[in-house]
Amino acid sequence: xxxxxxxxxxxxxxGSYLAExxxxxxxxxxxxxxxxxxxxxxxxxxxxxxxxxxLVLHPASLESYPSLFEIVRKVQPEETYHLxxxxxxxxSFEDEFSTLNTNINGTHFVLSAVKQVVPGSRFYFxxxxxxxxxxxxxxxxxxxxxxxxxxxxxxxxxxxxxxRNYREAYGLKVSAGILYNHESxxxxxxxxxxxxxxxxxxxxxxxxxELVLGNLEARRDWGFAGDYVEAMWRMLQQPEPGDxxxxxxxxxSVGEFVAKAFACAGIPAEGRVRTDPAFFRxxxxxxxxxxxxxxxxxxxxxxxVRFDGLVEMMVEADLAALDGRGTR
Numbered sequence: 157x158x159x160x161x162x163x164x165x166x167x168x169x170x171g172s173y174l175a176e177x178x179x180x181x182x183x184x185x186x187x188x189x190x191x192x193x194x195x196x197x198x199x200x201x202x203x204x205x206x207x208x209x210x211l212v213l214h215p216a217s218l219e220s221y222p223s224l225f226e227i228v229r230k231v232q233p234e235e236t237y238h239l240x241x242x243x244x245x246x247x248s249f250e251d252e253f254s255t256l257n258t259n260i261n262g263t264h265f266v267l268s269a270v271k272q273v274v275p276g277s278r279f280y281f282x283x284x285x286x287x288x289x290x291x292x293x294x295x296x297x298x299x300x301x302x303x304x305x306x307x308x309x310x311x312x313x314x315x316x317x318x319x320r321n322y323r324e325a326y327g328l329k330v331s332a333g334i335l336y337n338h339e340s341x342x343x344x345x346x347x348x349x350x351x352x353x354x355x356x357x358x359x360x361x362x363x364x365x366e367l368v369l370g371n372l373e374a375r376r377d378w379g380f381a382g383d384y385v386e387a388m389w390r391m392l393q394q395p396e397p398g399d400x401x402x403x404x405x406x407x408x409s410v411g412e413f414v415a416k417a418f419a420c421a422g423i424p425a426e427g428r429v430r431t432d433p434a435f436f437r438x439x440x441x442x443x444x445x446x447x448x449x450x451x452x453x454x455x456x457x458x459x460x461v462r463f464d465g466l467v468e469m470m471v472e473a474d475l476a477a478l479d480g481r482g483t484r
Contacts, residue, residue: 175211184212191216218262225273228269279397285337285377319332331399339466352369357475366428
């Protein structure tokens with residue numbers, strides 16, 4: 157009999173890749189979606205277009221414990237992947253209240269529902285490298301202290317501690333992935349990597365004149381989302397739950413990402429890229445670099461797509477979308 161998995165945030169980048177992975181492994185896959193997504197599937201479910209017929213979707217709100225409890229009761233998942241969150245860091249500076257409320261309460265509600273209904277099941281919490289923030293050491297691993305620099309980072313630290321407490325206090329099989337920046341052609345347009353690759357494609361096509369960004373010196377450890385969801389799955393297959401950093405172990409600046417993207421598009425970046433203080437964060441995170449040694453040793457996980465391949469993949473997808481060869 158097929159394993160049942162429940163994914164919150166299934167309509168997002170990670171959720172769509174994870175759903176594809178689980179379906180490929182023979183799972184029965186259920187997803188939590190906003191009711192509005194079912195009313196506007198062409199836009200809001202576009203990342204799931206190729207697999208919609210194989211999914212069971214349930215409308216609910218992260219802010220409603222009863223709706224989440226009812227879904228967990230109905231599905232009886234053997235594995236729950238909690239990916240849903242307000243995940244755009246810049247927006248979390250603009251609306252700290254909704255970010256904290258959605259991310260912390262949503263995590264608490266899903267954890268509580270699983271504890272009440274299927275306490276013997278396995279649970280994945282999506283942490284973030286933004287929890288490290290103003291880093292104390294480089295590279296960062298599972299023992300590095302947290303110093304978040306945004307409401308988003310703070311909310312993820314709170315969710316991480318909630319997840320750990322449910323594991324230690326109630327014996328829940330909760331694992332947390334501290335995932336570094338992971339991108340793909342499915343990344344939202346508001347995120348800097350997709351903003352860059354889309355702009356490179358549009359400038360080449362004559363549809364845009366320049367790209368305006370914030371801090372070009374900020375450095376990140378960028379990987380491919382399709383690789384990272386496999387790490388999530390591997391965590392829940394372990395005999396004992398645990399926490400794992402998931403990263404490539406390489407760091408590149410935003411400026412390097414720009415240079416690579418424009419080179420892939422076959423156009424010079426000079427004269428087409430400028431910075432604007434409006435796009436700088438109030439509290440910047442300058443350098444994130446992960447040490448995924450534990451994930452490699454315990455999970456057998458290593459990234460397959462490296463930086464150059466990731467940027468090339470994203471630029472090609474945006475070029476294809478403009479000339480009608482792609483879907484986005």
